[in-house]
Amino acid sequence: PGALGAAALVNGAPHFNGWVQAPSALVVETIARAGFASVTLDAQHGFATFDRIVEGIAAAALAGRPALVRLPLDGFSLAAQALDAGAAGVIAPMIDDAAMARAFVAAVKFPPIGRRSWGPNRGLSFSGLSRDGYLAEANRRTLALAMIETVEALAALDDILAVEGLDGVLIGPNDLSVALSGGAAVDPALPAVVKALDAIVAAARRAKKPAAIFANTPTLAADYAARGFSLVCLGPDLAFLQQGAARALADVGEA
Ligand code: 3PY
Ligand code: MG
Incomplete structure (x- = not known):
């Protein structure tokens, strides 16, 4: 399925990821085959x-697509398990x-950066790669992304981005x-949110992440x-399904 290295994301064209909250194998395959460059399996709200x-x-x-996993809120025990199961990367919500961010990195990067435990199975x-090859490369090839979604995180953005081993x-x-x-309000179009976006992109550029x-x-x-933004996640699958169903009903004059 290929890796999703941070360096390629920084330098490449925008990468569109399909966000999946009801990840039966069939749904994931369908979203991946729709053409998204990767998928995310959501274990927080999905x-x-x-x-x-x-x-x-x-x-x-x-x-032929890599999969990311969004972790639940309760600690990072699922994080390395997901990488062991072949996830290309993990996303930690609500990093303040x-x-x-350092605790997250510790869970998912091998020494000397972190303390991920050895047992990479499908990864x-x-x-x-050989076992030694994987040990040498995995920290670069697997993505650790911290979600910025609180006032505290905005204030600490440069410090979070500076954490070694945090990919973005x-x-x-x-x-x-x-x-x-x-x-x-829950509204991404709020001026305060939109205003924060350009500062976030600029901070990430400075950090080369x-x-x-x-x-x-x-x-x-x-x-x-x-x-x-170099990685844009779109979805979720359940919204695609609901919107498609509602549109079909509207098209037959039922809504
Ligand atoms: C948010 O927008 O808060 C998310 O976590 C995206 O799913
Ligand atoms: Mg959120």
């Missing part, structure tokens, strides 16, 4: 249990400061809008790509 993650990574691989076999940041504009509006973002709509996705 239904990506570990068994589904194991299946979902295989389904994405069948379509450099200490949290090793996908890589095509991924903006959660929904949570960020809730945070920046003091709980008054990719800035990624989740987009609620294709229009927002295109806008984020134009602003310089």
Whole structure:
């Protein structure tokens, strides 16, 4: 399925990722074959249990696409398990400061950067490398992305980006809008959110790390790509399904 190195994301054209919350193998394969460059299996707000993650990574691989996993909030124990299962990278939600980013990195990078425990299973076999080769390369080939979606994280952005082994940041504009509006609105179009975006892209450029973002709509996705976000996540699958179903009903005059 290929790796998703941070360096390629920094230098390449915008990369569109299909966000999957109901990751049966068939759904993941369908989203991957729709043409997204990679998929994300969401274990925070989606239904990506570990068994589904194991299946979902295989389904994405069948379509020749790498899979990322968004972790739940309760610690990082799933993080290295996902990499062992062949995930190309992991996304940690609600990272507020450099200490949290360092704890995340410790879980997913091998020494000397972190303390990921050895046992890479399918990650090793996908890589095509020897055991020593994987040990030498895995820190570069697997992505660790910290979600920036709180007021605290915005204030600590440069410190978070400076954490060694953290490959980049991924903006959660929904949570960020809730945070920046003091709980008054969930709306990525809020001026305070939009204003933060250019500063985030600039900070990531200074750190030579990719800035990624989740987009609620294709229009927002295109806008984020134009602003310089190098990885733009679009979805989720359940919204595609709901919107397609509603449009079909409307087309037959039922809505
Ligand atoms: C957010 O926008 O807050 C996200 O976490 C994207 O899913
Ligand atoms: Mg969020």
